Amino acid sequence: MELYKENQLKIYNSLSKSKEIFKTVTEGRVGMYVCGPTVYSNVHLGNLRTFMSFDMVFRYLLHLGYKVRYVRNITDAGHLESDADEGEDKIAKKARLEEIEPMEVVQRYTVNFHEVTAKYNFLPPSIEPTATGHIVEQIEMIKEIMDKGLAYEVNGSVYFDVIKYNSDGNNYGILSGRNVEDAIHNTRALDGQSEKRNPQDFALWKKADERHIMKWPSPWSDGFPGWHLECSVMSSKYLGDQIDIHGGGMDLKFPHHECEIAQSHACSGVQPVNYWMHANMLLLNGQKMAKSTGNNILPEEILTGSNKEILSKAFGVGVVRFFIMQAHYRSILDFSNEALLASEKGFNKLMEAVGILKELKVTEKSTFNVSEWKQKCYDAMSDDFNTPILIANLFEAVKFINQLKDDKATITAEDLEVLKTTLDVFVFDVLGLVNDGKEQSSDKLEGAVELLIKLRKEARENKDWALSDQIRDELLEIGIQLKDGREGTSFSVN
Ligand code: AMP
Numbered sequence: 001m002e003l004y005k006e007n008q009l010k011i012y013n014s015l016s017k018s019k020e021i022f023k024t025v026t027e028g029r030v031g032m033y034v035c036g037p038t039v040y041s042n043v044h045l046g047n048l049r050t051f052m053s054f055d056m057v058f059r060y061l062l063h064l065g066y067k068v069r070y071v072r073n074i075t076d077a078g079h080l081e082s083d084a085d086e087g088e089d090k091i092a093k094k095a096r097l098e099e100i101e102p103m104e105v106v107q108r109y110t111v112n113f114h115e116v117t118a119k120y121n122f123l124p125p126s127i128e129p130t131a132t133g134h135i136v137e138q139i140e141m142i143k144e145i146m147d148k149g150l151a152y153e154v155n156g157s158v159y160f161d162v163i164k165y166n167s168d169g170n171n172y173g174i175l176s177g178r179n180v181e182d183a184i185h186n187t188r189a190l191d192g193q194s195e196k197r198n199p200q201d202f203a204l205w206k207k208a209d210e211r212h213i214m215k216w217p218s219p220w221s222d223g224f225p226g227w228h229l230e231c232s233v234m235s236s237k238y239l240g241d242q243i244d245i246h247g248g249g250m251d252l253k254f255p256h257h258e259c260e261i262a263q264s265h266a267c268s269g270v271q272p273v274n275y276w277m278h279a280n281m282l283l284l285n286g287q288k289m290a291k292s293t294g295n296n297i298l299p300e301e302i303l304t305g306s307n308k309e310i311l312s313k314a315f316g317v318g319v320v321r322f323f324i325m326q327a328h329y330r331s332i333l334d335f336s337n338e339a340l341l342a343s344e345k346g347f348n349k350l351m352e353a354v355g356i357l358k359e360l361k362v363t364e365k366s367t368f369n370v371s372e373w374k375q376k377c378y379d380a381m382s383d384d385f386n387t388p389i390l391i392a393n394l395f396e397a398v399k400f401i402n403q404l405k406d407d408k409a410t411i412t413a414e415d416l417e418v419l420k421t422t423l424d425v426f427v428f429d430v431l432g433l434v435n436d437g438k439e440q441s442s443d444k445l446e447g448a449v450e451l452l453i454k455l456r457k458e459a460r461e462n463k464d465w466a467l468s469d470q471i472r473d474e475l476l477e478i479g480i481q482l483k484d485g486r487e488g489t490s491f492s493v494n
């Protein structure tokens with residue numbers, strides 16, 4: 001029997017604001033769509049957290065035995081600087097500033113995204129479609145919405161008519177809880193510059209002005225699609241009119257996902273998504289990590305330790321994944337060097353226990369209920385992917401393994417097998433942790449350099465300046481810099 005039948009999954013649905021039993025449209029299959037990156041700059045760790053949350057969801061669904069089609073798009077056109085359909089296209093702006101082609105921007109940051117996700121041990125999605133690869137389908141969808149009388153053209157641009165949609169008995173606001181009527185009364189009147197009939201209307205197609213380089217022909221003008229349209233088009237094209245799961249960061253709920261629902265529903269007449277999942281934000285210095293404010297850290301900087309302002313050293317992929325997974329995906333998470341150091345301790349303990357497992361002796365009796373523990377791991381994950389509870393359970397096993405090592409507990413051969421496979425499943429397959437050994441080797445490096453610092457101190461006390469300088473200079477040559485201060489000597493690795 002498939003594992004998903006024994007371990008009934010519950011998912012918190014942002015649409016109903018409650019945990020619901022997960023029922024798929026088609027038995028045994030899951031269609032999942034996640035809004036991908038806008039490729040105009042490097043992904044920062046905040047973006048990565050959201051994608052990692054869905055990587056974990058993908059991994060657990062696969063483990064449960066579902067056949068999953070996971071679609072995560074690349075936004076390579078149409079995302080303007082302001083969510084209110086104003087400003088320059090983010091990619092075109094970057095191209096203008098760097099004096100390169102927009103498609104060079106797209107290529108550079110798509111490659112970066114793939115490199116980072118591969119380094120961080122992500123499973124690749126099943127399909128990774130691009131907005132520019134689906135212009136024809138987007139034009140077709142606009143025509144369909146216009147045919148239903150739910151969009152209007154002004155000067156070569158097309159807007160979705162939110163008031164008309166709602167007066168037909170629909171609910172623009174169903175996901176975000178925003179009340180359109182209130183919003184209309186509270187919003188400043190349009191400044192006369194806008195072509196929209198109503199401030200809540202949003203662009204399906206925008207006519208390109210003469211400066212705009214990323215444009216395509218359409219029945220209305222040479223222009224480009226609105227940002228929200230690509231996701232409606234690509235999710236229905238690859239997953240059908242009703243998909244099981246749609247994910248993204250919390251900040252995409254409004255307007256992006258609200259608009260997606262309206263567009264898709266306008267065409268198909270059904271609710272396009274059964275379970276809306278939203279991942280919470282990663283903070284740095286108490287503020288949302290963001291590209292626009294510069295308040296961010298790059299995933300690569302953590303692996304090299306190159307961001308000295310924030311980090312005291314480099315950390316491995318396993319530690320960063322552990323750090324992200326020890327918070328629930330719907331909770332806010334604060335990034336800091338201290339938090340990574342604490343995660344490193346926990347991660348190392350876990351890896352040590354996994355290592356010890358190989359050397360354990362078995363006896364006639366177990367002093368730990370392994371099958372009950374295994375079920376608790378499944379229960380945690382099946383309760384809206386509760387990774388912090390799962391990790392707490394994993395540490396119960398760590399405690400037991402250490403007792404076994406010290407001959408303070410016993411285990412049968414059968415239980416040992418279950419313990420090993422269950423740890424393997426949850427630590428490596430589901431959480432996607434990797435034991436890259438860096439942590440242990442960085443601890444060893446630290447120990448070795450501390451020893452050299454001690455020897456240099458002794459040399460100086462003996463006035464052996466030649467030896468003291470030799471230690472300092474030769475360490476510097478291999479990229480280890482000693483710094484003498486009032487508190488003693490510290491070091492940094494470049
Ligand atoms: P973007 O490339 O700006 O379209 O964003 C890609 C994804 O990252 C979206 O799902 C955002 O919601 C998400 N995101 C942006 N900032 C953060 C953050 N600080 N923490 C977590 N997710 C974020």
Ligand code: ZN
Nearest residue numbers: 035036231256
């Ligand atoms: Zn999207």
